[in-house]
Amino acid sequence: MDLFGQNKEKGDHVSGIDRGKVIMYGLSTCVWCKKTKKLLTDLGVDFEYVFVDRLDGDEEKEVIEEVRRYNPSTSFPTTVINDEKAIVGFKEKEIREALGF
Amino acid sequence: MKEEEASEEGISEEEVDKVYRRLRDQVEKSGYHLNPDVEFTKDLVRGLLANERRYGYWSCPCRLSADNKEEDLDIICPCYYRDPDLNDYGACYCALYVSDDVIREERRVESIPERRPPKEQRDAEKAEEKKREEMMDTMEFSGELSKPVWRCKVCGYLCAMDEAPGVCPICKARKERFERFM
Numbered sequence: 001m002d003l004f005g006q007n008k009e010k011g012d013h014v015s016g017i018d019r020g021k022v023i024m025y026g027l028s029t030c031v032w033c034k035k036t037k038k039l040l041t042d043l044g045v046d047f048e049y050v051f052v053d054r055l056d057g058d059e060e061k062e063v064i065e066e067v068r069r070y071n072p073s074t075s076f077p078t079t080v081i082n083d084e085k086a087i088v089g090f091k092e093k094e095i096r097e098a099l100g101f
Numbered sequence: 102m103k104e105e106e107a108s109e110e111g112i113s114e115e116e117v118d119k120v121y122r123r124l125r126d127q128v129e130k131s132g133y134h135l136n137p138d139v140e141f142t143k144d145l146v147r148g149l150l151a152n153e154r155r156y157g158y159w160s161c162p163c164r165l166s167a168d169n170k171e172e173d174l175d176i177i178c179p180c181y182y183r184d185p186d187l188n189d190y191g192a193c194y195c196a197l198y199v200s201d202d203v204i205r206e207e208r209r210v211e212s213i214p215e216r217r218p219p220k221e222q223r224d225a226e227k228a229e230e231k232k233r234e235e236m237m238d239t240m241e242f243s244g245e246l247s248k249p250v251w252r253c254k255v256c257g258y259l260c261a262m263d264e265a266p267g268v269c270p271i272c273k274a275r276k277e278r279f280e281r282f283m
Binding site (some may be wrong): 027028029030031032033034052053064072073074075076088089090091 | 219
């Protein structure tokens with residue numbers, strides 16, 4: 001997914017070890033999201049993150065629908081692995097295990 | 102987040118410090134506790150200030166604001182879910198507020214489940230509440246109650262007055278966060 005072109009405030013791709021497709025949906029103001037993003041960075045995996053609070057209008061709606069598919073309460077952070085497994089909240093152990101660490 | 106937030110919202114470290122200290126003093130006086138992890142807590146204060154700039158009110162930093170005060174009334178900090186979460190998990194959803202046992206280091210703070218009901222359920226509850234209020238408006242209180250009773254939805258404070266107070270004397274929540282209780 002090409003994330004929002006050049007606008008890094010909304011989200012970005014972080015290069016690293018391939019452990020499948022990993023996307024973290026978070027809020028830029030949320031400390032648990034920040035911790036999750038840091039964990040993924042520290043693990044050195046390839047992942048993408050999206051700060052949903054920085055999206056507007058249709059872009060935001062679209063992403064919320066995407067999150068709802070995996071996590072009906074659309075809470076953050078929601079980390080989706082390989083379009084199937086969703087980890088809701090900063091669950092360090094679960095995230096490590098799901099990524100094979 | 103510090104740098105990103107600073108660039109986007111123009112929030113200075115001094116402002117975060119000032120608001121953090123003011124909030125901590127106010128919270129301690131009313132018998133609550135902020136998370137003792139100062140850096141973590143200041144990050145949340147930074148998020149609150151960012152939301153104040155964006156939306157005009159202290160929307161919870163760990164929840165997605167609807168950018169509509171009426172819809173977000175339940176997640177304006179302190180949110181309606183703080184006290185039950187403090188009881189069940191020792192921290193509010195963001196972990197800005199923690200319970201006594203966390204302060205005594207008998208319990209650890211972690212990421213907790215979201216208690217806020219989904220939008221459809223919140224809308225249904227709001228409609229119920231409105232119906233109840235309308236019903237009570239038409240009831241003849243003079244025989245039983247000399248005044249209507251108002252409840253602060255943040256801290257549970259009750260008062261019997263013609264109108265809810267402008268600011269809750271206990272938790273300082275504003276008038277719009279009161280409901281007609283009796």
